[in-house]
Amino acid sequence: MKVEGGEGRYAVLLAAKDSEYVEKVYGGYFNVFVEAFGEEGESWDLFRVIEGQFPEFDEIQNYSGFVVSGSPFDAFGNEHWILTLCSLLTTLNSMKKKVLGICFGHQVLCRALGGKVGRAWSGWDIGLRKVKLVKGISSPFTLLNDMPSLSIIECHQDEVWEVPYGAKVIAFSNKTNVEMFAIGNHILGIQGHPEYTKDILFNLIDRLLNNNSVKSDFAEDAKIALESAEADNKSWQKICSSFLKGK
Structure with missing residues (x-):
């Protein structure tokens, strides 16, 4: 789905290639993001940054906000496209453009702006996670x-x-x-995936298992836990949309 027209114009900076499953079922990750965060009357554009597609500097001003996706790559890597993305994120921050980073996007946004990222000390985190929100958060996150x-x-x-x-x-x-x-009011990083559906994660777990990234017992435990609970996707999507659109 691509929503066009209206004042709001947003860009997805896609840091992953579309999996066969997501391409077949959703038409690609771009559509997953637009379905989760987009509204009628908006325009959403796609830049496949993993393939070296970036907005030109004179295009940036045309956008109300940017979403940086997840990725199989490490946010602390030095691939050319990752370094170019870091440079772009630094520019967006200096322009006070709204930037929402998700998973890898959360991490690379942190890195670009001077933070530190690396391997999780406790290993993979796959499945549902209860996130505790800090009390007394100021605008624009007061709804939290x-x-x-x-x-x-x-x-x-x-x-x-x-x-x-x-x-x-x-x-x-x-x-x-x-x-x-x-x-x-302009930078927000989220480690989890507010845009994911459970079936996307089920398929991703299978792919991680098939390429030996995770062990079978770990994958099975993650699936069992996922079957018996639901993510608060509607609330997360409201948080992301409210942030991007200043609602």
């Missing part, structure tokens, strides 16, 4: 004050070790110290 905790789909083996100077940690879990961070 009515939500002491939310469940979110997670799939990562890297994490934020240290947030950038001036950033605030606004959510944490018993697995990850920085589940969310914010800078001012």
Whole structure:
């Protein structure tokens, strides 16, 4: 789905190639993001940054906000496209453009702005995770004050070790110290996947198992836990949309 027209114009900076499953069922990850965060009357564009597609500098001003996706790559890697993405994120921050980073996007946003990221000390986190929200959060995240905790789909083996100077940690879990961070009113990082459906994660677990990234007992436990619970996707999507659109 691509929503066109209206004043709001947003861009997805896609840091992953579409899996066969997501391409077949959803038409690609771009559509997953637009379905989760988009509304009628908006325009959403796609830049496949993993393939070296970036907005030109004179295009940036045309956008109200940017979403940086997850990725199988490490946010602390030095691939050319990752370094180019870091440079772009630094520019967007200096322009006070709204940037929402998800999973890898959360981590690379942290890195670009001076924080530290690396392998999670406690290993993979795959499945549902209850995230605890810090009380007394100021605007534009005041709606979080009515939500002491939310469940979110997670799939990562890297994490934020240290947030950038001036950033605030606004959510944490018993697995990850920085589940969310914010800078001012324009930067928001979320470690989990508010855009994912459970079937996307089920398929991803199978792919991780097939390429020996995780062990079979770990994958099976993650699936069993996932079958018996639901993520608070509607709340997460409201948080993301409210942030991007200043509602």
